[in-house]
Amino acid sequence: MKELATIRFIGIRMSRDFITMLLLLVVPIILITVFSIILGEAEGLTGTPIRDETVVLLVLGFQLFGGAITMNYVHQDLFAERKDRLLSLPMNTRLYGFTIMLAGIVYSIVLGTILIAYTALIFDVNWGNFMWALLVITLMSSLSSIICLVFTFSVNNFKIAERLSEVYGVGMILLAGMFFPMPDNALINMFNDYVNPLMLAYTTIDQVRSGGLSDGWLNAVLLSVLIIIAFGLLLLTGRRRMP
Amino acid sequence: MTIASIKGIVKRYKDQIALDYVDLDIHEGEILGLLGPNGAGKTTLIQCLMGIIPFDKGVIQLFGEEGAVFHHENKKKMGLVTQEITVFEELTAKENLEFFAGVYGLKGEEKKQRVKEALEFVGLSSKAKQSPNKFSGGMKRRLNIACALTHRPKLLIMDEPTVGIDPQSRNHILDAVRKLKEQGTTILYTTHYMEEVQSIATRVVIVDQGQVISEGTVDELIKNIQHEEKIFIDVNDVSTIPIERLRGLEGVKQVQVSGSVVQIISNAGAGNLDRALSIVKETSGVVGIQAEKPNLEDVFLTLTGKQLRDGEDDPS
Numbered sequence: 001m002k003e004l005a006t007i008r009f010i011g012i013r014m015s016r017d018f019i020t021m022l023l024l025l026v027v028p029i030i031l032i033t034v035f036s037i038i039l040g041e042a043e044g045l046t047g048t049p050i051r052d053e054t055v056v057l058l059v060l061g062f063q064l065f066g067g068a069i070t071m072n073y074v075h076q077d078l079f080a081e082r083k084d085r086l087l088s089l090p091m092n093t094r095l096y097g098f099t100i101m102l103a104g105i106v107y108s109i110v111l112g113t114i115l116i117a118y119t120a121l122i123f124d125v126n127w128g129n130f131m132w133a134l135l136v137i138t139l140m141s142s143l144s145s146i147i148c149l150v151f152t153f154s155v156n157n158f159k160i161a162e163r164l165s166e167v168y169g170v171g172m173i174l175l176a177g178m179f180f181p182m183p184d185n186a187l188i189n190m191f192n193d194y195v196n197p198l199m200l201a202y203t204t205i206d207q208v209r210s211g212g213l214s215d216g217w218l219n220a221v222l223l224s225v226l227i228i229i230a231f232g233l234l235l236l237t238g239r240r241r242m243p
Numbered sequence: 244m245t246i247a248s249i250k251g252i253v254k255r256y257k258d259q260i261a262l263d264y265v266d267l268d269i270h271e272g273e274i275l276g277l278l279g280p281n282g283a284g285k286t287t288l289i290q291c292l293m294g295i296i297p298f299d300k301g302v303i304q305l306f307g308e309e310g311a312v313f314h315h316e317n318k319k320k321m322g323l324v325t326q327e328i329t330v331f332e333e334l335t336a337k338e339n340l341e342f343f344a345g346v347y348g349l350k351g352e353e354k355k356q357r358v359k360e361a362l363e364f365v366g367l368s369s370k371a372k373q374s375p376n377k378f379s380g381g382m383k384r385r386l387n388i389a390c391a392l393t394h395r396p397k398l399l400i401m402d403e404p405t406v407g408i409d410p411q412s413r414n415h416i417l418d419a420v421r422k423l424k425e426q427g428t429t430i431l432y433t434t435h436y437m438e439e440v441q442s443i444a445t446r447v448v449i450v451d452q453g454q455v456i457s458e459g460t461v462d463e464l465i466k467n468i469q470h471e472e473k474i475f476i477d478v479n480d481v482s483t484i485p486i487e488r489l490r491g492l493e494g495v496k497q498v499q500v501s502g503s504v505v506q507i508i509s510n511a512g513a514g515n516l517d518r519a520l521s522i523v524k525e526t527s528g529v530v531g532i533q534a535e536k537p538n539l540e541d542v543f544l545t546l547t548g549k550q551l552r553d554g555e556d557d558p559s
Contacts, residue, residue: 002346009342013333016374081327085390087295088323089346090315 003095010073010103020069025111028062029118036123053206055125057178059115060201063108063140064169067148070104071165074149075158078243087243094242101145108141109134128209132216136201139223143197144169146230153237172198197226244271245304246398246429247292252301254287254453261287262298263453269398269431274424276444277433278539284453285433286326289402292431293323306397319347322396326403328383329390330375336362336386337371340393347394354393361389364422366415381412388416392423399423400431405439417443437539447539451547465537468545469511471496476505476523477531488522503530 014020032055039051074097077086087093116133119125127133147168151161175182175191176198182188192199204219247269254262261284269275279285290296292303294313305312306320330339340358349357362368365385375383388404401420405413420430420443434440440447441461448458457464478484481503489498489505494513499506505523509515516534523529537545 002348005345006342009331009334009338009345012338013331016333082329082331084290084293084295084327085323085325085329088293088318088321089343090318090348091346 001095003091003099004102006096007099007103007106010100011107013073014069014103014107017069020072021111024062024066024069024108025114028058028115032058032115032119032123036119036125048206048210049126051123052126055119055123056127056205057176057198057202059112059119060136060140060198060205061169061173061176061178062115063112063137063201064144064172064198065165066108066111066141067104067144067146068162068165069107070101070145071148071152071161073100073104074152075161079152079158083243094238097149097238097242101149104145105138105141108144109138112137112141126209128205132208133205136205136220136223139220139227140197140201143223143227143230146227146234150230150233150237153234153241172196175199176202194222195226197223200226245269246271246306247431248304249288249292250302250304252288252291252298252303254284254291254296254298260453262291264301265450265453265455267448267455267458269429270446271397271429272424272427273445274420274430274432274443276440276447277431277450278435278437278440278447278543279433279450280435283435283450285450286402287453288450289323289400289431289433293321293400294318319394320397322391322394322399324388324391324399324401324404326406328375328387330383330386332374332376335372335374336367336378336389339375339386339390343390344393349394357393357395361392364392365389365419379409379412381408381415384408384412384416385419388419396428398429398431400433402433403435404432405434405436413439437543441539449543449546451543456546457542461539464539464542466511468542469537471511472509472513472515473535474507474509474516474519475531475533475535476507476519476529477503477533478505478523479503479528479530481505481527483526484523485526489519492518492522 035054035058036051039054042050044050044053076082077100078093078097086096113134116127116130116137120127148165151164152158155161155164173179175188175196200219200223204216204223207213207216207219245268249265249267252262252265253260265288277285277288291298302309303312305317308317331342334342337358340361341354344354344357362371365388367382367385367389370378370382375386378386384404391399405416417439420432424430432440432444444461446458446460447464449456457467459467481500484500484505486498486500489495489507492509492515494510495507495515496510497508507515507519520529520532
């Protein structure tokens with residue numbers, strides 16, 4: 001399993017990728033800090049601090065973009081400049097691609113965990129159960145990486161795949177009503193209740209921290225179903241495109 | 244002994260034929276220079292030989308095997324130095340080599356030792372802990388080569404390893420290639436710089452438009468195209484030169500005078516230099532002498548009708 005052993009080097013590469021680090025760690029920290037200071041201790045209609053709601057949504061929202069690093073590394077190593085060299089090596093390139101995906105998921109989980117720790121320690125944001133929050137971050141990271149890879153394998157032009165991944169992230173945030181309130185439309189509501197990973201992830205955290213463990217599980221299961229469907233698509237598209 | 248053999252390989256990209264029934268043998272211990280302009284099909288040939296891309300027709304034999312030859316054991320015996328610099332910019336030079344050494348199955352102390360040796364070999368020991376993005380173009384090229392050396396391949400394929408670097412780094416790389424040959428590595432060296440091939444290759448294959456158009460040692464290739472020898476003798480007093488005696492020498496086709504220079508054109512292999520010089524010296528002082536021999540550039544020009552550095556980008 002020498003392919004899996006390369007995870008160490010992929011991890012080092014990712015940790016030294018300062019632009020990604022800036023976009024997925026520094027920018028959210030700045031935004032969280034600014035929003036937390038502005039929102040202060042103000043409470044919403046349900047009595048939950050608005051800051052808790054906003055910060056949790058922000059952290060989960062940035063997880064939607066975590067897959068970008070996975071798709072970039074898979075593209076660079078197996079479809080672009082390093083393709084010939086890596087294909088000439090005595091290794092299974094599909095397993096190597098899977099290793100990049102694993103590294104990308106772990107990387108995204110680590111960044112998410114840092115953000116959870118930062119918000120909990122500095123701004124006393126209530127995440128409910130920390131392990132549960134970590135599980136949700138793990139599901140979100142996995143889904144994002146898998147979906148980004150599906151985009152990479154589905155289109156021939158990588159730039160289009162990148163744009164699709166941005167549409168996925170921004171689209172889910174938009175539908176979740178984070179930019180502006182969404183109209184009370186049955187289709188949008190149904191999408192947010194059963195499909196939008198951001199809303200599923202938020203609801204599961206919100207339910208668990210307010211004691212609704214069964215509803216929390218339900219949303220976590222829905223999120224897992226999305227992952228399974230996306231993984232199926234990944235296998236279909238990957239089999240066709242992976243060298 | 245033949246280490247790799249390509250027989251009748253055809254590779255098409257849609258309507259374009261990149262390789263057109265190419266035959267090529269690589270013998271153990273040699274430096275085979277694969278010479279051709281950009282777009283000749285050199286990189287495509289390498290990609291087929293390494294099993295990176297499939298080909299439409301033909302057979303490749305590797306290390307005595309035929310059929311499904313691109314299995315991991317055979318790949319472990321081969322190394323590829325890519326035309327592009329394909330090192331990981333985020334890893335240090337040492338980490339880059341550790342990555343490749345690990346993929347080739349090296350472990351523990353052996354891996355450490357091979358990484359150290361590879362860094363020494365390309366003269367980057369002092370830069371082991373630096374990231375390649377701080378390296379010059381030549382240093383990056385050397386690291387690019389080292390990545391293909393840690394596992395000590397039997398067959399090293401180098402695809403234009405000196406493109407875009409300074410003469411000092413180029414000489415370093417060419418010396419390294421010679422050293423590798425001395426250590427017993429078989430090398431397929433592709434380039435469009437004929438002076439590199441002339442200086443290091445034991446045998447040369449010239450490709451153009453996806454076809455092998457000639458092969459042999461440099462001397463053999465030159466001999467094949469050499470139809471005449473030209474001797475230029477710069478003299479003090481051209482009016483005293485016995486032109487008719489020069490014309491009477493065996494194999495001389497033409498004698499011309501241009502300014503103070505007497506130009507003697509003979510059949511190839513006539514060996515008239517000494518005789519012509521003696522005749523001229525009898526009547527005049529000699530200021531300078533030049534014998535023009537064809538080089539690989541002339542070979543290429545003769546065989547293809549175009550300059551070596553012409554052409555478009557490789558379709559692959």
